[in-house]
Amino acid sequence: MVKIYLKNMKKNWKSGIIPPAVVAIIVPIIAAIWPELEEFSELFQTFLENPFFEAFLGHLGIGDLSTWMGVYYMYIFIWLELILVFLVIFFPSRIITTEVDKQTLDMTLSLPIPRWRFLLEKFSVYLTYNLIYPVMIIVLTVISTRAMNEEMNYLVLTYSLIGIWMWFFVLGAISLLCGALFLESRKTLAASATIIITMFIIVRIGGMLESLKILKYFSVFNYMSAGRIRDAGVFPVGDFFILLGIGLTALLGALFIFQKRELTY
Numbered sequence: 001m002v003k004i005y006l007k008n009m010k011k012n013w014k015s016g017i018i019p020p021a022v023v024a025i026i027v028p029i030i031a032a033i034w035p036e037l038e039e040f041s042e043l044f045q046t047f048l049e050n051p052f053f054e055a056f057l058g059h060l061g062i063g064d065l066s067t068w069m070g071v072y073y074m075y076i077f078i079w080l081e082l083i084l085v086f087l088v089i090f091f092p093s094r095i096i097t098t099e100v101d102k103q104t105l106d107m108t109l110s111l112p113i114p115r116w117r118f119l120l121e122k123f124s125v126y127l128t129y130n131l132i133y134p135v136m137i138i139v140l141t142v143i144s145t146r147a148m149n150e151e152m153n154y155l156v157l158t159y160s161l162i163g164i165w166m167w168f169f170v171l172g173a174i175s176l177l178c179g180a181l182f183l184e185s186r187k188t189l190a191a192s193a194t195i196i197i198t199m200f201i202i203v204r205i206g207g208m209l210e211s212l213k214i215l216k217y218f219s220v221f222n223y224m225s226a227g228r229i230r231d232a233g234v235f236p237v238g239d240f241f242i243l244l245g246i247g248l249t250a251l252l253g254a255l256f257i258f259q260k261r262e263l264t265y
Contacts, residue, residue, distance in 0.1 A: 016129030134161035163224030
C-alpha cells in the first residue's frame, strides 16, 4: 500500500537524517559556551536593541538574554529558521523535477497507482524525516539543560518545535506546488525561492516599520513563530489552523495539478 513511501524512506535516509543532526548539534555547543555568554548578557542585550538586529531577529531577540532559555531561543531558532529556508526551497521542489531531469518520470508514473498518490507518498517521506528535528532537539536540550542545572520550559519548547514542523509542512507544500506547476528545475527553484524568501523578508519589514505592519500577515513566518510562542507560553491554536489551511490548500493544489496536467517536458 505504501511501497513508494517505504522505498524512498530507505533511499533518502542520509539526506533525511544529516540536516537534523547538524541543526541539533548546536544545542550542546551553545550549552558549552553558555557560562561565557552569561557574563556578557547585558552587552548582548544592548547590542541587539539596534533596529537592524531587532528587525532580523524579531521576537527571538526580545527575550531575557540573562537566562539560558532566552539565549537558547535566540541561537537555536535563528539557526533553525535559516536552515529551514534553504531546505524548503530545495528539497520539496525537487520531488518532481528530479524525475524530469533524470527522464524517469514516465517510467515512475507507469506504476499501477494514481499520480497524486505517488506524489503524496514522496512528500510524506519529506514530512516524516522532518519529525527528526523536534525529537533530536528536545533530547539534546533535556540532556544539556540538566547537565548545567538550568531551567527550560519543555512544554513551551514543544509548542515552538511544532511551529517549526508546521513551517516545514506549509512551505514544503508551497515548494511542491511550484514543482507541479513548472516541472522544470530552474523555474521551480526560482519560483519557490522567490515566494519563500519574500515571505521571510516581509515579516521582518512588517515588524520593523509600523506603517508596513500589515505585510507580515501575508507571511507564513508570522504564524507560530518560536519567539511569540515563548512570550505567550500557550499553544497558538489560531495560528495553527491558519498554517494548516494554507498547507493543505497548497498540497491539494499540487496533487490536483500533477494528477490532471499534460506532462510535456
